[in-house]
Amino acid sequence: MALGLREKHKLDKLKRIRTAARTLFLEKGFDGATTRKVAEMAGVSHATVFLYAKDKRDLLFLVFNDDLDRVAEEARGAVDPSASMLDQLTQLLGPFYRYFAQDSMIGLLGIHEYTTAVASDSPQMQRVKQRAESMLAGICSVIDACKASGTVVEAVDSSRATQVIRAIYMAEMDAWLRTPPLDCEAGVQSLRAALGLLFMGLRA
Known part of the structure; x- marks a missing residue:
């Protein structure tokens, strides 16, 4: 079954968040990376990040x-x-x-x-x-x-x-x-x- 537009958008956000998080953890380490910076790099709101990860x-x-x-x-x-x-x-x-x-x-x-x-x-x-x-x-x-x-x-x-x-x-x-x-x-x-x-x- 083909994904609806909403599901596609959710998957796209997840992919961007995951990619941004990987990049920042590699560049800054765990302590140096922040959820706000992940959100900024992924192009999503800070609140959106917490829909996919608790912390x-x-x-x-x-x-x-x-x-x-x-x-x-x-x-x-x-x-x-x-x-x-x-x-x-x-x-x-x-x-x-x-x-x-x-x-x-x-x-x-x-x-x-x-x-x-x-x-x-x-x-x-x-x-x-x-x-x-x-x-x-x-x-x-x-x-x-x-x-x-x-x-x-x-x-x-x-x-x-x-x-x-x-x-x-x-x-x-x-x-x-x-x-x-x-x-x-x-x-x-x-x-x-x-x-x-x-x-x-x-x-x-």
Whole structure:
């Protein structure tokens, strides 16, 4: 069904707001960017910005939520259940490296602001939380499947292991984003090395 004129105008405003916000966050950083400046650059009223984002932090997540939802969906679909646990986790998490290689500063801002906004109930933050929960579920599913196949010991607490793996991923992603020029392959290999250390259990 073709979009009506009103819907087209709303989508156009959203696109302009998102583009302006991305530009300002990259140029000014999170603290330096303002919602008023975003509105001015997007050619909309200040009040219009708040129809799409609750506050400046919400505006940051508005910049990349659609993209990351798509990346997450594609990553889940690319997981090969017959592969090793390490390969499956690489298939699940690796695509995010390729995405953030395009906008490392946006990635760093997102990681930092996520850790300080987990209690927010804004629409954009809820999408971030849903994506995080989906990632945790994906990691847990890989662990459970490997337990069922006998490649991971049954005694492993899947939930706790999932949290540890995600923590390693977040730390690796943060460190990688801070070391330009970004090399996706090097970032993913570093993640694999860190996860491999976990899987070996530091045993003698």
